[in-house]
Amino acid sequence: MEETQLTGRIVTPNDPEYEQARINNNLSVARFPKIIVFCQNTQDVVNALTWVRKKRMPFRVRSGRHSYENFSLVNGGLIIDVSEMNSIKVDRNAMTAKIEAGAALGKVYRQLWKHGATIPAGTEGSVGLVGLTLGGGIGMLTRIFGLTCDNLLEVEMVVASGPTETKQVTASKSSNSDLFWACCGGGGGNFGIVTSLTFKLHPIQNVSIFSITWGWDDFEEAYTAWQTWAPSTDTRLTSEIELFAKDVDRITAQGEFVGSVATLKKLLKPLTSTGSPKSISIKEVTYIEAVRFFDEPSGNEPANRKRSGSFITAPLPLEAILTMKQWLAHAPNEHASLWHQSLGGAAAQIRPEETAYFYRDAIIAQEYLTKWNNPGEERQNVRWIRNVRQALSPYTTGDYVNWPDRFIRNWPKAYYGENFPRLREVKTAYDPTNLFRFPQSIPPYRRRG
Structure with missing residues (x-):
């Protein structure tokens, strides 16, 4: 019987495109695979999987390269990359x-x-x-x-x-x-x-989007207003709020509403009337313009990163908000932030056991982010993420599996609950x-x- 051969676009360490082919979005966890197969069709996938099984070679599967911990890479093994199968x-x-x-x-x-x-x-x-x-x-x-x-x-x-x-x-x-x-x-x-x-x-056609920014002095008031409003407002409105390091002096809430600007303005009163906003923007755009608005370019560029996350099932008490403020006041650099997205609505209409995604009762998804330029800064950035997660753990639960964190000990329960x-x-x-x-x-x- 003829042995199965690798097919597709094959890249090895001797090829000039290898360096670009091997890196993922997170540069801080370097991996050096022996072979990368860019599959062009399902048969290429079958051939690659058959090949690694017969060779007993370690392998990983990759698509968008956004595995936070680079679980889609492996040293000395083969990467089955499906990114060129995109019709x-x-x-x-x-x-x-x-x-x-x-x-x-x-x-x-x-x-x-x-x-x-x-x-x-x-x-x-x-x-x-x-x-x-x-x-x-x-x-x-x-x-x-x-x-x-x-x-x-x-x-x-x-x-x-x-x-x-x-x-x-x-x-x-x-x-x-x-x-x-x-x-x-x-x-x-x-x-x-x-x-x-x-x-x-x-x-979908046109949607309405908004962006509101406050300064550091409005930290508690702005977050409190957002967290008590965002998960329970009109279900046509999904929003986010990002709390940046103190030196950045910015808190930004943004969101997308499938409806008119006039209605959105009314819905936003709990936010626009809070504190002293530095800027308020509310406008109607085509849906594809909204897609571009929310697509943060820095998130798409490879960098040295560490991220983690959790879910919030009830509004955070003041002591938790002050904990976030304290850690952001001592952030490792200006790229550190805490990001939150409102949940509820349609996502909460499905029972936790109906899909493998367990956290249907969560009202907010919370993400901890930082990145750095100098490799020597890695330790303090990673420690900051770990400390923030630990400090907020009395007020949060679990973690979103798409924000994997290798330092979470009981990760099965954190990602998948019951x-x-x-x-x-x-x-x-x-x-x-x-x-x-x-x-x-x-x-x-x-x-x-």
């Missing part, structure tokens, strides 16, 4: 789109906009759609249309079968429903290699030998006998 097919009559797994959010938004439609997803244009979806997917349309995974209809995936064989499966609510459940918040890279996703679409045992059952059914593994991957149960 998008829209069925306007059925209001669905079949999107290959390598498509980045920016391309997805632009293509769907041509049809006057969208899906609720994230804000950074270079993020891969597949990783975002598998972890849940939050963004500026979450409260009206739900999580990205809540709009998922079908997944096509290459999985392990037999000692060395691979096979393609389709998962939906009616076929391989256990695998489909796991794909709705169970994280990327755990069960197989997704090659395409099919979503239901939402028609859904972890069921995820292990799905893992045991589809990957009993634990082929798809990485730090913080879901382990299968050991089979008796």
Whole structure:
């Protein structure tokens, strides 16, 4: 029997494009794979997976390169990269789109906009759609249309079968429903290699967006006003607030409303009447302009980073807000911040056990961010993130699996809550030998006998 060969665009350390091909969005966790296969189609994926199984070579699966801890890279192994599989097919009559797994959010938004439609997803244009979806997917349309995974209809995936064989499966609510459940918040890279996703679409045209900034002196008042308002306001409005390091002297709240400017102005009164805003902007734009507005360029550029996160299930008391203020007053640099997005709305209409995404009762997703230029600054930046997370832990719960943090000890509970045992059952059914593994991957149960 002829041995399976690697196919697709293959990059090795001797190639001039290797350095660009190997790096991810986070430069602080360097990895040097032996081979990177940029798959062009599903057969390339099958061939790569078959090859690494026969060679018993370590491998990882990669799409958008935004794995915070670079779990999608491995030293001396092979990377199965699907980023060049990125076609998008829209069925306007059925209001669905079949999107290959390598498509980045920016391309997805632009293509769907041509049809006057969208899906609720994230804000950074270079993020891969597949990783975002598998972890849940939050963004500026979450409260009206739900999580990205809540709009998922079908997944096509290459999985392990037999000692060395691979096979393609389709998962939906009616076929391989256990695998489909796991794909709705169970994280990327755990069960197989997704090659395409099919979503239901939402028609969209113009939206209203806002941006309000305050200075440091309004810290407590601005955050209190936002957190008590944002998760319970009109479900057509999703918003965020970012608290920056003291030296930056800025607190910024922004959001997107599927409705008129006149209505948005009324909804925003709890914010616009708070403290002494430095600037207030409220305007109507096309949806694709809103996509560009929320796409922060610095998030798309590779950098030395450390991030972590948690969920908030009730408004933070004053002592928690003062804790955030204290840590931001002693931030390692001007790039450190605490970011929050409002949840609730459509995302809360699904029970925690209905999808692998567990934190349906959360009202806010909270992210801790920092980046640095000099490698010598890494230790203090990483320590700051760890300390902030620890200091806020009495007021928060869990963590969003798309914001992985290698320092979280009980990560199964943090990411998946009470859904972890069921995820292990799905893992045991589809990957009993634990082929798809990485730090913080879901382990299968050991089979008796």
